Amino acid sequence: EAGVTQFPSHSVIEKGQTVTLRCDPISGHDNLYWYRRVMGKEIKFLLHFVKESKQDESGMPNNRFLAERTGGTYSTLKVQPAELEDSGVYFCASSPGSGPSYEQYFGPGTRLTVT
């Protein structure tokens, strides 16, 4: 069974540009999460999808970030325009169900560098 995949693995962009990160969850997992770790900080929750609906987006830092999950399969996270403080590693995770008893399966992350 394929795990969670993320693309690209690494992205380097200039401040003000736009970047789109993609996450493909494990097949059949309705729940999809985005997290990020910015430099020197802890991994922080960004948002949670159940199928194509945003269940919780309380962790989204500001309106420069837009997450979508059309059709309830893969998800994209767009940063527009990117700022220096957006640099970090963006993780995607998926799970078959909601709630603390369900393990979340993480992808390898996308390392974003904004210069």
Next chain:
Amino acid sequence: LAKTTQPISMDSYEGQEVNITCSHNNIATNDYITWYQQFPSQGPRFIIQGYKTKVTNEVASLFIPADRKSSTLSLPRVSLSDTAVYYCLVGGYNKLIFGAGTRLAVHP
């Protein structure tokens, strides 16, 4: 949301048992205690989860006292490949709340 406290780092040697203790004094009645492991350049990986007493799987054991204000992750006979960051997570329901974790270094 419960806050967790765990050692910043630990050192061990191959073949030893490693115990990492996490304190979570403000744990709520319906909170589970979950441990994740993270290797460099990878996403976190679930190790074990428990609610009370003891849980054991093929990788680790988790000991939780009756008051649930702390928990101990036990890794039996560690190897070099167990060198990683270990996170203790409590609360958050759907969203995982990560602390700084414990950086475990296993030496030959």
